């Protein structure tokens with residue numbers, strides 16, 4: 505699904521790669537050095553450790569500006585059958601941007617689901633290959649549990665079953681309280697909280713096999729949760745062929761930490777490209793690049809904020825796209841709504857996580 509990074513040397517040869525690098529390296533002017541860096545931009549602009557974001561399309565600002573003239577190449581494509589404002593690009597058919605599609609309450613709900621429910625087996629995550637299926641990772645992290653290896657690769661039992669907590673897993677690892685075992689007894693152990701931070705993706709519904717770059721229908725899976733499927737069906741409307749309904753069959757949840765990025769790629773593994781990918785942004789703001797059918801075409805950068813939804817259908821499915829940068833704590837992350845909504849006791853752990861993280865849920869009709 506995601507194209508690999510080109511071998512060294514090729515990295516900056518294309519317009520897409522150059523844009524990725526520019527935004528990845530963007531640094532907000534420090535308060536102290538603000539006038540200095542402004543002066544630098546005026547004298548030639550450019551990126552590489554400074555730079556500016558003036559070319560980044562901000563659909564929230566366009567929406568707030570009201571009926572005024574839109575920048576060249578951008579238009580409103582609202583639908584009578586759809587209740588929210590929709591933007592699109594004249595030269596990028598099949599791409600739709602729905603700013604602020606989800607309320608703060610809805611965003612919080614989907615953030616909780618993304619952390620607590622979506623990584624649950626049989627859904628697989630990037631951690632599955634190393635640790636086997638892990639149940640209740642988020643609860644374990646909240647309760648400061650440790651994941652320990654209970655059976656070495658030669659099958660030898662490392663820790664007495666009776667000495668450890670109730671969270672036994674079919675794999676070789678299980679959660680225990682730190683106090684329950686001695687340090688020397690756990691040759692391979694990781695704090696559950698550290699594992700939450702290492703979560704990069706989970707797959708829902710039909711499971712995607714990254715090594716084969718295809719769906720593996722033989723892998724055990726649950727169907728997409730009804731409420732997520734309903735949301736996707738509702739939000740897909742502006743991009744759907746008339747008279748048809750979107751059926752959610754698979755989803756990938758991407759978890760981004762402070763310096764994570766998603767390199768340019770095309771999503772071409774689904775059979776029917778007339779159906780959109782419904783892509784939901786949660787948590788910290790990011791820059792999203794929408795490029796052309798090759799990496800040689802310069803991409804259009806745009807901000808994606810928590811609650812925004814993007815649809816990519818038809819021709820837009822062939823376009824390279826990616827996320828070179830997210831804006832975390834102290835760096836214009838734009839999550840004030842979430843901060844007040846998640847400040848209650850039980851949600852504090854989620855708030856700590858989302859302060860420095862972005863989550864993307866992209867939902868697909870595969871067949």
Ligand SMILES: O=C(O)CCC(=O)C(=O)O
Pocket residue numbers: 756758766771783785792808825826827864866
């Ligand atoms: O994180 C995003 O907004 C984009 C995700 C994406 O492009 C993908 O998963 O294919």
